[in-house]
Structure formats: C-alpha cells, structure tokens
Amino acid sequence: MEQQQVELLMGNEAMACGLIEAGCQVVAAYPGTPSTEILQAVADRRATALEPLHIEWSVNEKVAFEVALAASYTGKRSAAIMKQVGLNVAADPFMRSAYLGVKGGFVTIVADDPGPHSSQNEQDTRLFCLQGRVPVFDPASPAEAKELLPLAFELSEKYEMLTVLRPATRICHSRQNVEHKPVQQLNRSANFEKNPNRWGATPAFLPALHRQLNDNLVAFAAEPALQPRLTPGNGTAARTALVASGIVYGHIVDLLAELGLTQNFDLYQVVLPYPLNAAWVEQMRNNYDRVMVVEETYPVIEMQLAHTGAFGKQSGDIVKEGELTPDVVNEALARFLDLAPPPPAPADSRGQRPSLCPGCPHRSAFYSIKKTFPKGIFPSDIGCYTLGLNLKAVDTVHCMGACISQGAGFYQSYVQDAKDSFPTVVVTIGDSTFFHSGIPALINAVIQQARIIVVILDNSIAAMTGGQPVPHMGHKITGEATKAIVIEPLVQASGVEFLECCDPYDNVAFEAALHRADAHIRAPQGGVAVIIARHGCLMERAVAQQQTRYTMAITSACIGCRLCVDAFECPALSMDSSTKMAILDPDRCIGCGACIHVCPVDAITEVIQGEQS
Amino acid sequence: MKQQIIVSGIGGQGVLFLTRVIAQVAVNRGLAVLTSETHGMAQRGGTVLSSIKVGDFSSPLIRTGQADVGLLLWEANLGVHQPLLRTDGALVISSEQLGSGARIAAARLARELGNAVLANLIVLGVAVRDQLLFCTSDECEQAIRQLAPARFVEQNLAAFHLGLNH
Numbered sequence: 001m002e003q004q005q006v007e008l009l010m011g012n013e014a015m016a017c018g019l020i021e022a023g024c025q026v027v028a029a030y031p032g033t034p035s036t037e038i039l040q041a042v043a044d045r046r047a048t049a050l051e052p053l054h055i056e057w058s059v060n061e062k063v064a065f066e067v068a069l070a071a072s073y074t075g076k077r078s079a080a081i082m083k084q085v086g087l088n089v090a091a092d093p094f095m096r097s098a099y100l101g102v103k104g105g106f107v108t109i110v111a112d113d114p115g116p117h118s119s120q121n122e123q124d125t126r127l128f129c130l131q132g133r134v135p136v137f138d139p140a141s142p143a144e145a146k147e148l149l150p151l152a153f154e155l156s157e158k159y160e161m162l163t164v165l166r167p168a169t170r171i172c173h174s175r176q177n178v179e180h181k182p183v184q185q186l187n188r189s190a191n192f193e194k195n196p197n198r199w200g201a202t203p204a205f206l207p208a209l210h211r212q213l214n215d216n217l218v219a220f221a222a223e224p225a226l227q228p229r230l231t232p233g234n235g236t237a238a239r240t241a242l243v244a245s246g247i248v249y250g251h252i253v254d255l256l257a258e259l260g261l262t263q264n265f266d267l268y269q270v271v272l273p274y275p276l277n278a279a280w281v282e283q284m285r286n287n288y289d290r291v292m293v294v295e296e297t298y299p300v301i302e303m304q305l306a307h308t309g310a311f312g313k314q315s316g317d318i319v320k321e322g323e324l325t326p327d328v329v330n331e332a333l334a335r336f337l338d339l340a341p342p343p344p345a346p347a348d349s350r351g352q353r354p355s356l357c358p359g360c361p362h363r364s365a366f367y368s369i370k371k372t373f374p375k376g377i378f379p380s381d382i383g384c385y386t387l388g389l390n391l392k393a394v395d396t397v398h399c400m401g402a403c404i405s406q407g408a409g410f411y412q413s414y415v416q417d418a419k420d421s422f423p424t425v426v427v428t429i430g431d432s433t434f435f436h437s438g439i440p441a442l443i444n445a446v447i448q449q450a451r452i453i454v455v456i457l458d459n460s461i462a463a464m465t466g467g468q469p470v471p472h473m474g475h476k477i478t479g480e481a482t483k484a485i486v487i488e489p490l491v492q493a494s495g496v497e498f499l500e501c502c503d504p505y506d507n508v509a510f511e512a513a514l515h516r517a518d519a520h521i522r523a524p525q526g527g528v529a530v531i532i533a534r535h536g537c538l539m540e541r542a543v544a545q546q547q548t549r550y551t552m553a554i555t556s557a558c559i560g561c562r563l564c565v566d567a568f569e570c571p572a573l574s575m576d577s578s579t580k581m582a583i584l585d586p587d588r589c590i591g592c593g594a595c596i597h598v599c600p601v602d603a604i605t606e607v608i609q610g611e612q613s
Numbered sequence: 614m615k616q617q618i619i620v621s622g623i624g625g626q627g628v629l630f631l632t633r634v635i636a637q638v639a640v641n642r643g644l645a646v647l648t649s650e651t652h653g654m655a656q657r658g659g660t661v662l663s664s665i666k667v668g669d670f671s672s673p674l675i676r677t678g679q680a681d682v683g684l685l686l687w688e689a690n691l692g693v694h695q696p697l698l699r700t701d702g703a704l705v706i707s708s709e710q711l712g713s714g715a716r717i718a719a720a721r722l723a724r725e726l727g728n729a730v731l732a733n734l735i736v737l738g739v740a741v742r743d744q745l746l747f748c749t750s751d752e753c754e755q756a757i758r759q760l761a762p763a764r765f766v767e768q769n770l771a772a773f774h775l776g777l778n779h
Contacts, residue, residue: 008646033653087680118653139768140671249669250672258679325674325676327677345677351659352659352689353659354659513752
C-alpha cells in the first residue's frame with residue numbers, strides 16, 4: 001500500500017501506523033471506546049508491514065495481554081490494546097509482568113476516558129501503572145502518540161520491561177496531520193529461551209525479580225529522551241513553573257498563546273508521568289516556589305512531586321472530577337496567576353441523550369421484557385443495550401459480564417425472604433459480552449441454583465464499538481474464515497436446561513418464551529433459563545438489506561397515549577406539541593415496522609416497500 | 614492562517630465526515646490541523662460535537678467564546694454549543710425556522726436529493742458560498758472526492774453544490 005508522506009490521521013490510526021513502523025509483529029486487543037480503532041487500523045494497513053503480522057480481536061483483554069506477552073517472550077515486538085477498564089480485566093497478568101519483564105519490546109496501549117465520554121468510570125491508567133510499577137508514556141497529541149511508540153519499544157527491550165502508552169480520548173479521537181516514517185524490518189525469528197526461574201518464578205525467586213524491577217525503574221526514569229521537556233520562560237515570573245502532561249499540555253500551550261503569556265513561565269511537559277526522575281523532582285523543589293500541575297485524571301505527577309508550592313488537584317486548587325477542558329484550565333490558571341477571572345463557562349450540558357438506533361432489535365426485546373415483567377429486576381451490562389435504561393428495562397450496569405452474577409445475587413438475597421414469590425430477574429447480556437466474561441458467571445449461576453432468566457441479546461456483532469467480529473461469526477478481523485463458536489451448545493454445556501431462541505421483532509413469540517422461562521425458574525426442578533434473542537444489528541449493511549422495509553405512517557386514530565414514545569422510545573417517534581399526537585420523523589425512521597405492534601389502537605400503519613437497497 | 618470551527622449535530626448525521634472533509638482541505642494545503650470528535654455511545658443518536666483548529670495550535674479542543682465558525686446540523690444543539698462561538702462568530706444552521714445565523718432547509722433539500730445525511734455537505738456549501746471558512750469550493754470538492762466512497766462521490770458533490778449555489 002502506498003502512503004502519502006503526511007496524512008490526516010485519527011490518533012488511533014496514528015498509533016496503528018506507529019506499531020507497524022516499529023516492526024511490531026503480534027497485536028491483540030479487545031474493543032472498547034476510545035481504543036477500538038487502533039487495531040482496526042492495524043488490520044487496514046497491514047499490507048504496509050514488512051514482516052508477518054498477527055492481528056487478533058481476542059475474547060477479552062486478559063487474553064489479549066497474555067497472547068501479546070508470550071509473543072514478546074520469543075523476542076518479537078508485540079502490543080496489547082484496551083480501554084482503561086479493560087486493564088482491570090487484564091490486571092492479573094499485567095501486575096506479574098512488571099516483575100517478570102519481557103524480551104521483545106512490549107507496549108500495552110491503554111486508552112483513558114477522562115470525562116468520561118463512553119466508560120463506566122474515569123480511572124487513570126497512570127496511577128494503575130504506579131501501583132503496578134510499570135513505566136507509562138502520556139502523549140500530548142496524535143502525532144506524539146505515534147512518535148513515542150518506537151521509543152517505548154526500544155526502552156522496553158533495553159530494560160526488558162513492560163511499558164504502557166496512555167492516550168486519552170482526546171488523543172484517540174483527534175485527527176492531525178501526521179508524518180509517516182519508514183517501516184522497520186527487524187528480521188527476528190521466534191526464539192523462546194527457557195528460564196523457569198523467571199517465566200515461571202515461584203515465590204523464592206520473586207524478591208530478586210522485584211529488586212531488579214526497582215533498579216530498572218530508577219534507570220528508566222533517568223533516560224535522557226524521557227526527561228520533562230522544558231520551554232524556558234524569560235524570567236518574568238521567576239520561581240514559578242507550569243507542569244503539564246497529556247492533552248492538557250496542548251490546552252495550556254494554546255491558552256498561554258491566546259493570553260499572550262507564552263514566554264512568561266518555565267513550562268514543563270512530562271512525557272513519562274511514572275516513574276519520575278528523582279533528580280528532576282529535587283530540581284523542581286529547589287528551583288521553584290510555586291508549581292501549577294495540570295494532568296488528567298488523578299494527581300499522579302503532583303503526588304510524586306510532593307512540592308510544597310504545588311497548585312493542582314491534590315492541593316485542592318483544581319477540580320478533581322471530569323475532563324480538564326481548556327475552560328477549566330483557563331479558570332485555574334487565572335487563579336494561579338492572580339489574573340482577572342474569566343467569565344464563567346456555561347454549565348456542562350451533554351444535549352440530547354443517546355438512544356438505541358431506529359430498528360434496533362434490542363429495543364423490541366426490552367419492550368417485551370418490561371411489558372411481560374413490569375415488576376421484574378433487570379441487571380444488564382456494557383454495550384449498546386445499556387441504553388435499555390431509556391426503556392426502564394435496565395436497572396443495573398456495572399462492568400463487562402457482571403449482569404449474570406448480579407442477577408444471581410439478587411435472586412439469592414430475595415429468595416431468603418420469600419421462597420416462592422421471589423421477583424423475576426431478567427438479565428440482558430450482549431453476545432460479545434457473553435463471550436468476554438459471561439460464561440463463568442453463567443456456570444456459577446447454574447451450580448448455585450439461581451432461578452433467573454438470562455436473555456442473550458445476540459445481534460451477531462460487537463455493535464457499540466463499531467462492528468467487530470464475535471466468536472460465533474466464524475471470521476477474524478482480517479475477514480479470513482475461522483471456526484464459529486456456537487452459543488447454544490456453550491449454554492447447554494454450562495448445565496442450563498431451559499434454552500430457547502427467538503427473534504425479538506416477533507414480540508408475541510418472544511413474550512411467550514419469556515412466560516415459559518418464568519414458569520421454568522419457578523418449577524420444582526427449575527433453574528437458570530436462557531433465551532437467545534437473535535436478530536442482526538442493523539448497522540450491518542447485509543442485515544439491513546435483507547430486512548423488509550415499510551413506509552410507516554401514523555393515522556388520525558392516534559389517541560396521544562405516548563406509549564410508542566415513552567415505552568418504546570424510538571428516536572424516529574416523538575409527540576407533536578400542538579396536536580398532542582405522535583409524529584414520525586421520516587429522516588430517522590428506517591421502516592422496520594417494529595413499532596406497529598406497540599400501538600394499542602393500531603394507529604401506526606405500514607405499506608410494504610419491498611426489499612430496499 | 615488560524616481558524617477554529619465547530620461542527621455540531623446528532624449521531625448519524627455525518628458530523629464526522631464533514632469534519633474530515635474540512636480537515637483534509639487543511640492537510641492538502643499543507644496547513645497544520647487538529648480535530649476532536651465524538652465517538653462511542655453518544656453516536657447512538659445523541660448530541661455530537663467536532664472541533665477543527667487550523668493553523669498553529671497544540672490542542673484540538675476549543676474554549677468557550679473562541680470558535681470563529683459554527684456549522685450546526687441539528688438546530689436543537691444551538692443552546693448547548695453556541696457559547697463556544699465568538700460573539701462575532703459566523704453560524705450556518707440546518708433549519709426550516711427563522712432565527713440567528715445563515716439558515717438553510719438542508720434536511721429537506723437533502724431528502725429531495727435522495728438521502729437526509731447529505732445535509733452535512735449542503736451546510737458546508739453554504740459556509741463556503743458565504744466565505745466563512747478558510748477553504749475554497751475547489752479545495753472542498755477535491756477533499757470530498759478523496760474521502761467519499763466512490764459510489765457516493767457524485768451525490769456528495771451535488772449536495773455541496775446545492776448549498777454553494779443556493
């Protein structure tokens with residue numbers, strides 16, 4: 001593939017190019033916003049690699065990390081990619097890897113989400129790395145994220161240490177003019193040198209490995225290329241410094257330019273927030289009386305600096321929650337410098353809330369679940385179907401795979417009080433999440449005899465993150481065929497005795513299946529009941545093309561009951577404020593016809609268009 | 614040359630594509646450019662906002678009151694995103710209602726062209742017509758040809774010209 005020298009690249013694409021240019025040969029990931037597009041871009045650009053390149057969507061982040069880790073043991077460069085909460089899933093192998101180290105350069109790219117924009121928390125991977133004792137790079141732009149990758153690989157090899165690149169959402173999903181570099185050809189053959197004292201280290205060997213790690217961290221922090229980058233001031237504000245890392249460094253550079261203060265201060269960009277070089281920390285304490293530290297999301301640099309004149313999050317001077325937007329930095333800088341306070345920024349408003357797409361099969365499933373069990377308890381999970389919150393058919397959302405275990409926990413607690421009248425617990429979990437971490441929870445629910453209904457929302461794709469293949473699709477990221485892992489036998493092998501599969505578009509059949517499942521969980525020999533609600537995601541062109549499309553209309557028979565707007569919550573339906581009747585937005589309606597069944601007076605009608613392209 | 618632009622809409626309206634077209638023009642001209650975009654859950658029909666900063670900038674985000682131009686594909690976002698604009702900032706809005714800024718019934722015109730999502734390039738056409746952006750119509754056409762899938766190029770250019778000549 002021929003590439004332009006300079007290309008407009010999303011941060012995630014830039015990092016993908018960086019991986020290929022650094023000669024990385026094994027890349028494994030699990031999708032999660034904001035990290036997802038990195039692996040996809042590696043796949044799209046794999047023809048630019050000069051050596052064999054294995055790319056995989058692993059079944060979860062722990063698996064991805066371990067696959068890439070072992071590749072590094074053979075001497076090749078490898079990478080694992082995940083979002084910040086994915087590192088929690090991979091925490092077990094990650095923490096031990098710090099002690100045991102690596103051979104070939106190994107970079108874990110962990111994308112943080114200050115804000116958060118699309119995550120269940122805004123945890124800071126830099127702090128995670130401090131706890132794990134793993135060096136972490138914090139790029140300030142898409143171009144820099146790419147530039148840091150070859151350096152991270154080189155130093156990972158030099159010290160045989162795991163390294164982490166931590167881009168945040170504003171790096172991942174920003175675009176920039178980025179320069180391509182020549183692709184390295186490393187000519188490495190897989191060569192795993194056995195060393196059980198290290199790769200299988202028992203407790204007896206761990207203190208020595210720990211000591212080696214601590215020594216390495218000191219040397220790593222002193223690497224010349226990783227020292228905080230100083231833009232010196234002109235002495236206007238002596239003994240006052242600004243310290244920034246990540247995208248916030250970019251905010252501060254632009255802000256100082258706008259305020260005409262660029263030359264007034266010593267400004268440091270920290271590219272390696274952990275470990276900090278002790279000599280630099282000492283110098284900051286000696287040379288400056290006041291130091292403003294701006295970083296996302298936790299005060300990791302500020303904590304290590306432990307400067308008595310610090311002005312940051314730990315000192316209580318800068319807000320600790322949410323994104324450090326240019327407005328937040330501007331307000332804080334004005335206080336730090338005793339400037340006139342800027343006019344208050346408008347209250348953070350997120351505007352219109354997201355909804356399940358028009359035609360989404362999850363909407364039909366949630367509508368029927370809520371209708372069938374108005375008093376049910378509905379644990380759900382991470383994915384598009386989190387938006388079942390809008391239909392009041394989702395009560396809990398925690399972390400990947402938690403819904404089945406939470407559902408079992410609800411049952412165990414309620415059944416103690418009322419053996420025969422426990423509430424119906426209906427768990428909803430997507431197909432990708434089921435493979436990720438739902439299976440152990442299902443086995444556990446079965447052996448602990450939890451009487452719950454598990455609905456696997458099988459749209460045959462990882463939809464929320466943009467359509468990555470799932471194990472039952474039978475193809476890999478590259479499109480090559482592989483074995484398809486069928487869900488039904490997995491469920492049966494887990495000991496589930498009630499299993500039905502049905503299209504949630506057929507509400508009548510789906511609701512009948514829910515009633516049968518409820519009878520099963522309440523029968524003397526009952527247990528976990530599983531229903532697979534199977535209908536493809538309409539974001540997939542092939543699915544959308546095969547589906548019958550209707551021209552929808554709302555007739556004057558509408559009585560304005562709001563059921564279709566409130567209980568069904570399709571973005572194409574809303575209430576006309578003047579007529580008090582439901583109206584249909586022709587730009588957003590996709591003609592799925594799923595709402596027809598919802599109207600109690602048959603005022604939503606359709607004319608078949610036939611199959612559309 | 615420095616310009617700060619916001620593009621506002623809801624998921625599915627082609628905010629990302631419009632953002633890329635404008636940024637691609639900057640790259641083609643050899644200018645530095647930074648954008649930020651909304652991905653993930655908010656794309657499911659929720660409010661989305663892109664920013665584009667052309668010229669010598671380090672951050673992709675735009676501070677309150679600093680945007681030179683706002684392109685709005687969803688009028689209801691005006692309340693949320695107008696504060697980003699300078700008081701003398703220019704605004705193009707896809708709307709059939711009367712009100713502030715340059716307004717065009719882009720959604721209806723796009724539907725007549727065959728696809729409501731083309732409203733994004735109609736709005737771009739209006740902004741270029743009124744010389745609000747750093748880019749020329751020829752440059753936008755080139756970027757559209759570079760970025761649109763081959764089978765949609767002519768339709769996309771038709772939408773752009775509709776706005777340009779409206």
